[in-house]
Amino acid sequence: MAIPETGSAAPGFTLPGMIVRDGLRTDGEYTLAAEVGRPVVLAFYPGDATPVCTAQLCSYQQELDDFRDLGAVVWGISPQGLDSHEDFARDASLTFPLLSDVSGDVIRAYGVRVPGLGLRRSVFVIGQDGLLRWRHVGLVGVRFPRAETIRAQIEQLVE
Template identity: 50%
Template sequence: MARAMEPGALAPDFVLPGGRWDGETFTTGSYRLGDRRGHPLILAFYPQDNSAVCTRQMCSYSSGLEQFTDLGADVWAISPQGLDAHEEFARGNDLRMPLLADTERTVAKLFGVTAPGIGIRRSVFLIGPDGRVRWQHIALIGLTWQPVERLTAELSRTQA
């Protein structure tokens, strides 16, 4: 496993295919980290669509989206599944944030969150408007996740 991105490091720019469910349509496109410069962004890496823990985590973040957008942040969720799996996951769970497909685990490797046997570690990175990692959490086992309240508190703290 590569070394994880530490707070203060400049987040590597990347482009991934992704899609967003709006309640009626799953719209696909390219998501480039550099396009978010000037705005905070939460990157949530998760191992697998439709697994029990990942579903609870992504549903939590989706239902808390307004709390993030009130602070000027978007949430992008990244996993190794393709867009078809992401669309099924989003439709089935009414997930409203973009789900990005890192099928080759290229971005997960850049952020240092790949792991043998499990693929991607459940991880969250708060990227500041300047493109630097402001905060990160990488789960060792991956059965728990950082709740919306913790992420919004960290987001608020880094904007102070």
């Protein structure tokens, strides 16, 4: 599938996910439509506990309070299962939800699947209206947008 265009409706989904806070894992279902009314940052990453993914998600973790202050939620999405996500979250001290797209349906819906490699490291910012407002889709796996860049996009939405 093609990568959704900026200004188009973000592809909807519901995925299982988990979050580790205060040492406790909580599993749940995460539905994009339930977040209408606040910005959502979707960070697609290839794999738990890999060096670049750890650097990327840890940089977003450091800015998480700024994202929350702007009313935004941040979800990490990868094809690994919830137990792998839990180990990654604990090792990297991540306190935002990590969603599991084992089937790859959401990865395909956002056009970031790469046959044989998994997925392109990508970030999508979805506005309060459910429309895709900004995207960064990596061509190779080592680059990712900085947290400050994403925050600037969210600030434009909430002004």
